[in-house]
Amino acid sequence: MLTVVVLLPVLVAGALLVLPVSDRAALRAWVGAAAVDLALVVWMWVNFDPGTGARGIVDGIAYETNVQWIPTVDASYHVGVDGLSLPLIALTAVLFLATAVWSLREDRRPRRYAALFLFLQTASLGTFAALDLILFFVFFDLSIVGMYFVIAGWGHGNNRRSALKFFLYTFVGSLALLVGFIGLFLGGEERTFDMVRLAANPPLEDSPLLGGLVLLAIGLGLAVKTPLFPFHTWLPDAHTDAPAAGSAILAGVLLKLGTYGFVRIAMPMLPGAWQRWAMVAVVIGVISVLWGAFVALAQRDAKRMIAYTSVNHMGYVILGLGAAGLVAADEQARTIATVGALVQMVSHGLLTGALFLLAGVLWTRGRTYDFSRWGGLARPAPLFAAAFAVAAFGSLGLPGFSSFIAEFQIFTGTLRAAPVAGVIAVTGILVTAGLFLLAVQRLLTGPTLLNAPESGQAGGDGEDEFGVDEAGVPAAIGAVGHAGHTAGGHRHPDGPRLSGGRDDSSTSGHDGAHQTHGGGAAHHDGHPAEHRGHDGHPSGDSTAGAMDHPTGPSPHGGHTEDHNTHTAPVETADDRPRPDRDQDLTASDAGPATDPVDQDLPVGPSGPGGGPPRPADFPDLFGREGAAILPLLVLSVAVGLLPRFLLDVVEPAAAALVSLVSR
Numbered sequence: 001m002l003t004v005v006v007l008l009p010v011l012v013a014g015a016l017l018v019l020p021v022s023d024r025a026a027l028r029a030w031v032g033a034a035a036v037d038l039a040l041v042v043w044m045w046v047n048f049d050p051g052t053g054a055r056g057i058v059d060g061i062a063y064e065t066n067v068q069w070i071p072t073v074d075a076s077y078h079v080g081v082d083g084l085s086l087p088l089i090a091l092t093a094v095l096f097l098a099t100a101v102w103s104l105r106e107d108r109r110p111r112r113y114a115a116l117f118l119f120l121q122t123a124s125l126g127t128f129a130a131l132d133l134i135l136f137f138v139f140f141d142l143s144i145v146g147m148y149f150v151i152a153g154w155g156h157g158n159n160r161r162s163a164l165k166f167f168l169y170t171f172v173g174s175l176a177l178l179v180g181f182i183g184l185f186l187g188g189e190e191r192t193f194d195m196v197r198l199a200a201n202p203p204l205e206d207s208p209l210l211g212g213l214v215l216l217a218i219g220l221g222l223a224v225k226t227p228l229f230p231f232h233t234w235l236p237d238a239h240t241d242a243p244a245a246g247s248a249i250l251a252g253v254l255l256k257l258g259t260y261g262f263v264r265i266a267m268p269m270l271p272g273a274w275q276r277w278a279m280v281a282v283v284i285g286v287i288s289v290l291w292g293a294f295v296a297l298a299q300r301d302a303k304r305m306i307a308y309t310s311v312n313h314m315g316y317v318i319l320g321l322g323a324a325g326l327v328a329a330d331e332q333a334r335t336i337a338t339v340g341a342l343v344q345m346v347s348h349g350l351l352t353g354a355l356f357l358l359a360g361v362l363w364t365r366g367r368t369y370d371f372s373r374w375g376g377l378a379r380p381a382p383l384f385a386a387a388f389a390v391a392a393f394g395s396l397g398l399p400g401f402s403s404f405i406a407e408f409q410i411f412t413g414t415l416r417a418a419p420v421a422g423v424i425a426v427t428g429i430l431v432t433a434g435l436f437l438l439a440v441q442r443l444l445t446g447p448t449l450l451n452a453p454e455s456g457q458a459g460g461d462g463e464d465e466f467g468v469d470e471a472g473v474p475a476a477i478g479a480v481g482h483a484g485h486t487a488g489g490h491r492h493p494d495g496p497r498l499s500g501g502r503d504d505s506s507t508s509g510h511d512g513a514h515q516t517h518g519g520g521a522a523h524h525d526g527h528p529a530e531h532r533g534h535d536g537h538p539s540g541d542s543t544a545g546a547m548d549h550p551t552g553p554s555p556h557g558g559h560t561e562d563h564n565t566h567t568a569p570v571e572t573a574d575d576r577p578r579p580d581r582d583q584d585l586t587a588s589d590a591g592p593a594t595d596p597v598d599q600d601l602p603v604g605p606s607g608p609g610g611g612p613p614r615p616a617d618f619p620d621l622f623g624r625e626g627a628a629i630l631p632l633l634v635l636s637v638a639v640g641l642l643p644r645f646l647l648d649v650v651e652p653a654a655a656a657l658v659s660l661v662s663r
Contacts, residue, residue, distance in 0.1 A: 001040065001043075001044060001063050002044070002063040002064075002065065002079050002080065002081060002129055003065055003079060004040065005037055005040045005041060005044070005089070005093075005125060005129075006079065006122060006125045006126050006129055007122060008033060008036065008037055008040075008122075009033055009034070009037060009096075009118040009119070009121040009122045009125070010118060010119050010121075010122035012029060012030070012033040012118050013114070013115040013116070013118035013119045013122075014115075015029075016029060016030075016111050016114055016115045016118070017111065017112070017115050021111070023107075023110040023111055024110075026110055026111040026114045026115075027100075027103065027104050027106065027110050027114055028104075029114070030100045030103070030114035030117065030118060031097070031100045031101060031104065033118060034093070034096050034097040034100045034118075034121070035097055037093050037096070037097075037121070037125075038093040038094060038097050041089055041090050041093040042090075044062075044063060044081070044086070044089075045086060045090060045649075048062055048081070048086060048649065049062070050083050050648055050649045050651075050652045050653075051652050052652065053652060053655065054652060054655035054656040054658075054659045055082075055083070055652040055653070055655075055656055056082035056083045056084060056652055056653030056656040056657070057082060057084065057196075057199050057264075057268050057653065057656050057657060057660060058196055058199050058200040058268075058656070058660070059656075060082055060083075060652070060656075061080035061081070061082055061131070061196065062080060062081050062082065062086075063079075063080055063081055064078075064079070064080035064131075065077065065078070065079050065080070066078045066131075069132075069134075069135070070134065073134070073185065073191065073192075073193060074190075074191060074192040074193060074194065075132055075133075075134040075135070075193045076132050076135075076193075076194065077132070077135060078130070078131040078132040078135065078194060078195075078196075079126075079129040079130060079131060079135075080129065080131050081128075081129060082653050083342075083649045083650050083651070083652050083653025083654070083656075084260070084263055084264060084342065084650075084653045084657070085128045085129060085260070085264070086649055087342065087345075087346050087646060087649060087650060088128045088256055088260055088345060088346070089125060089128050089129065091252065091253065091256070091345075091346050091349045091350070092121065092124050092125055092128065092253050093125075094350075094631070094632070094635065095248060095249060095252045095253055095349060095350075095353050095632075096117065096120075096121045096124075096249065096253075098248070098353065098357070098628040098629070098631065098632060099117065099245035099248055099249055099357075099628065100114075100117065101624055101627050101628040102244065102245050102248075102357055102360070102624060102625065102628035102629075103117075103245050104624045105624065106154075108154055109153070109154075112153075113153075113154060116146060116149055116150060116153075117146075117150070117245070117249070119142075119146050120143060120146035120147065120150070120249065122139075122142075123139050123140075123142035123143040123145075123146055124139075124143055124249075124253050124254065124257070126138075126139035126142075127139040127140050127143060127257050127260070128257075128260060130195075131194065131195045131196055132193050132194055132195060133181045133184065133185070133193040133194075133195060133198075133265070134181070134193050136195070136261075136264075136265075137174070137177065137178055137181060140174060140177070140225075140257060140261075141171070141174050143254055143257060144166075144167060144170045144171055144174065145167075147166065147238075147246065147249070147250055147254060148163050148164075148166060148167040149163075150242065150243065150245075150246040150249075151163035151166060151238060151241060151242045151243075151246055152164075154243045154246065155241045155242050155243055155246070156241060156243070156363075157240065157241040158237070158241055159241040159242070161237070161241075162237040162238050162240070162241040162242070163238070163241075165234050165237055165238065166234050166237075166238040168234075169224055169231070169233075169234035170224055170225055170234070172224070173220065173221040173222075173223070173224030173225055173231070174221055174225075175221070176217045176218075176220045176221040176224075177217070177218055177220075177221030177222065177261070178221075179217045180214050180215075180216075180217035180218035180221065181193065181218075183204070183210070183213070183214035183217065184198055184203050184204075184214060184269060184270075187203035187204035187207070187210060187211075187214065188201065188203035188204075189201060189203070195264065195265065195269075198269045199268040199269050199660060202268070202269055202270065202271055202272070202663070203269070203270075204270065204272075204273070205271075205272050208272065208273070208276065211270055211272055211273040212273050212276065212277065214270060214273070215266060215270045215273040215274065215277060218261070218265060218266050218270075219262075219266060221261075222258045222259075222261040222262055222266065223258065223284075224258070225254070225255070225257055225258030225261070226255055226258030226259055226314045226317075226318070227255070227258070227311065227314070228284055228285075228288045228311070228314065228315065228318060229284065229287050229288045229291045229292070229311065229315070232288075232292075232311045235307050235308075235310065235311065236304045236307045236308060238250065238307075239251065239303055239304070239306070239307035239310075239356070240301065240303050240304050240307065240369070243360070244356060244357050244359065244360020244361075244363065244364075245357075245360070247303070247307075247356035247359070247360070248352075248353040248354075248356045248357050249353075251306075251307070251310050251348075251349070251352045251353060251356055252348075252349035252350070252352060252353035252356075253349065255310060255314060255348075256345050256348075256349060258314075259314060259317045259318070259321075259341075259345055260345070262318070262321055263321065263338075263341075263342070263657060267321065267324070267325070267657060267660070267661050268657060268660040268661065271660055271661045271662070271663045272663075274325045274661055275325050275326075275327055275661065275662075277325075278322050278323070278324070278325025278326050279322065279326065279418070280322075281318055281319075281321060281322030281325065282318075282319055282322035282323060282326070282414075282418050282421045283322075283421070284315075284318060284322075285315045285316065285317075285318035285319030285320075285321075285322055285421075285425070286315070286319060286421050286424050286425045287315070288311050288312065288314060288315025288318065289312055289315035289316060289319065289425045289428035290312075290315075290424070290425075290427065290428050290431070291311065291312075291315075292308050292309060292310070292311030292312030292313070292314075292315060292428075293308075293309070293312045293428045293431035293432050293435065294431055295308045295311075296308035296309045296311075296312065296432075296435050297431055297434060297435040297438070300370055300371055300372065301369045301370060301371070302359050302362060302369040302370075302371060302439065302443070303356070303359045303369040304369070305435065305439060306352065306355045306356060306359060309352070309395060309432065309435070309436075310348070310352055312428060312432060313344065313348045313352070313395075313403075314348070315425075315428070316340075316341070316344050316406070316407060316410050316425070316428075317341045317344050317345060317348075317410075318341075319337075319341075319410060319414055319421065319422075319425055320337040320338060320340050320341030320344070320409075320410040320413060320414065321337075321338065321341050322418075323337040323338075323410075323413050323414045323417040323418055324337055324338045324341075324413075324417075324657065324658050324661055325661055326417040326418060327661075327662050328417075329416050329417035329418075330416065331658055331659075331662065333412070333413045333416035333417055334413060334417055334658050335413070335651075335654055335655050335658045336409050336412050336413035337409065337410055337412070337413025337414050337417065338413070338654040338657055338658055339409050339413075339647065339650055339651055339654045340405075340406050340407065340408070340409030340410035340411075340412070340413060341406075341410060342650045342653075342654055343402065343405055343406040343409065343639070343643070343646065343647070343650060344403070344406035344407065344410065346402065346406075346639070346646065347394075347401070347402035347403045347405070347406045347636060347639065348403070350402060350632045350633075350635050350636045350639075351391055351394045351395045351401070351402070351403060351632070351633075351636050352395065353632055354387070354391045354629050354632040354633055354636075355388075355391045355392070355395065357625070357628055357629050357632075358384065358387060358388050358391060358629060361384055361621065361625060362374065365450075365618055365619065366450065366618075371439070371442045371443065373449070374442070374443050374449055374450070375442065375443065375445075375446045375447060375448060375449030376444070376445060376446050376447050376448035376449060377443055377444050377448070377618060378444040378445065379448050380448060380450075380617045380618040380619075380620070381618050381619070381620040381621070382620065383620045383621045383626065384620055384621050385443075385444045387621065387626075387629055387630065387633060388440065388443065388444065389440055389444065390633050390637075391629075391633060392436040392437075392439060392440050393436070394633070394636050394637075394640075395432070395436055396429070396432050396433040396436045396437075397429055397432070397433075399640070400637060400640045400641060401636050401637060401639075401640040402635075402636045402637075402639035402640045402643075403636070403640075404640055405639060405640055405643045407429065411425070411426060448618075450617075450618050
């Protein structure tokens with residue numbers, strides 16, 4: 001059964017690439033495969049017997065398959081699940097289904113996009129299910145390759161540079177990991193890569209120096225992947241320039257490959273070394289907690305802020321796991337900290353995955369994540385506002401959410417094992433609460449501000465720490481109205497695209513594009529020939545909407561109409577050649593001139609002069625967006641209110657891990 005769960009996605013991916021299926025059928029097949037995989041995982045969960053007491057890692061392995069693969073080094077296709085891996089396999093299945101639903105309207109090479117995510121799903125599931133070090137390494141590296149192509153092929157901004165940075169960092173980390181695996185193989189009494197046997201009979205216990213060096217190699221490889229301070233610098237760029245679905249998988253699943261490696265490999269196979277260096281892990285965890293929180297607080301870009309909170313939350317995980325190695329403390333406290341760390345992995349995946357998808361909503365509506373460009377979104381988009389507020393409050397550890405169950409146990413166990421570190425780390429919660437409350441305030445409250453131009457206020461004396469000149473907000477709104485919009489105003493989608501709040505072309509060019517469409521929004525009695533549809537007739541009602549038109553189907557012909565084909569072309573940053581992009585690789589330069597994601601925008605009245613239709617306002621969550629995001633939030637609340645179904649699976653494995661570390 002477990003092998004079917006692991007290999008089903010990649011088999012469907014191969015079929016999508018080989019068979020002559022339509023793009024829409026490929027996307028639906030992706031959703032279907034992810035749904036079947038999740039159903040199989042649910043069946044596995046229901047029939048899994050976690051046992052009582054300390055059970056897992058070396059015993060109590062369920063759904064096990066062991067087939068010899070490379071006999072000369074005793075490497076095998078050995079997979080199975082216990083209380084450590086089953087929750088993360090379930091998280092992986094949930095998040096990949098959510099991203100499949102989110103991507104149903106993807107128009108940029110959808111067959112390859114679906115196949116790539118299905119390949120990535122198999123790589124992730126295989127890493128969590130692997131019980132052989134070589135098999136673990138193979139799946140681990142395949143996940144790096146898959147995410148590289150997701151960012152490079154379907155990202156935006158400096159996506160090629162960010163993808164390369166991600167690949168180089170994590171691949172170098174994986175090489176250090178491989179060196180550590182070879183050290184485990186050579187240091188054991190029996191030459192094997194089997195995880196169960198290595199955990200039952202730890203190598204290098206009689207050689208503290210070699211054991212410490214092997215732990216250092218493994219720890220470096222996993223710290224880059226997690227990521228922990230100071231190996232986190234690849235993370236913000238990768239997240240900012242990745243597509244929304246890619247960011248959700250990167251944060252929700254791939255970061256857990258690093259923390260999972262600590263509990264599956266480093267701690268049980270090198271217990272003596274982990275005990276000796278546990279306080280170092282605690283210190284690194286505390287630094288990551290504080291560094292991630294304070295740097296996130298300083299961000300002007302919503303997506304970069306969410307990315308840095310991942311460093312903060314993964315710091316809590318390492319803090320709890322480090323406390324598990326402080327054997328001077330009582331075993332119950334260390335077990336509680338370990339349970340909290342395992343729950344935090346699941347909680348972070350659910351909540352941060354939802355936050356990155358919500359950030360993707362901002363990008364599809366206005367091509368920017370800059371806090372200063374948005375405001376008062378609770379009025380035009382109450383569902384979006386409610387979902388963002390729930391995800392933000394959940395991430396800051398509010399009772400009733402999964403994060404509270406995780407962090408409460410981490411601090412309970414850590415304060416007993418390392419009280420000073422625990423007290424310092426608590427301040428991270430205060431900073432995290434502040435940054436999420438600021439994000440809620442800036443995006444959802446105040447006067448409605450819909451992708452307003454910067455109006456030259458960047459770098460002004462009146463800026464706060466997020467670069468927002470409060471005195472300039474009314475002027476920004478006025479500038480939007482002057483550009484030819486009704487209340488709220490949005491830039492034309494064919495105009496400059498924005499990444500991380502940086503305008504890729506001048507404001508004058510932006511305004512000029514709107515003047516081409518007929519000047520002000522008040523009078524559109526005439527329909528010049530240059531604003532007529534392809535059939536020669538006026539494009540429809542001349543009443544201007546509150547946002548610019550999508551690139552979606554025209555109400556007359558069902559085809560996509562490029563507005564600039566009927567007016568003087570306006571050269572933008574996306575139209576000019578850029579050395580940091582490969583036009584054959586990146587999806588942003590392939591296919592239609594505008595991003596097909598905008599085809600989701602509801603069609604409003606025609607633009608000025610009878611031009612193509614515009615959406616009426618900042619649209620609230622669409623059906624597929626809500627179907628992808630809301631279940632993640634519901635699951636977080638379910639874990640927060642009814643944690644027993646998760647804790648019953650996790651607690652025996654956590655007790656077994658602490659028992660093995662205490663040897």
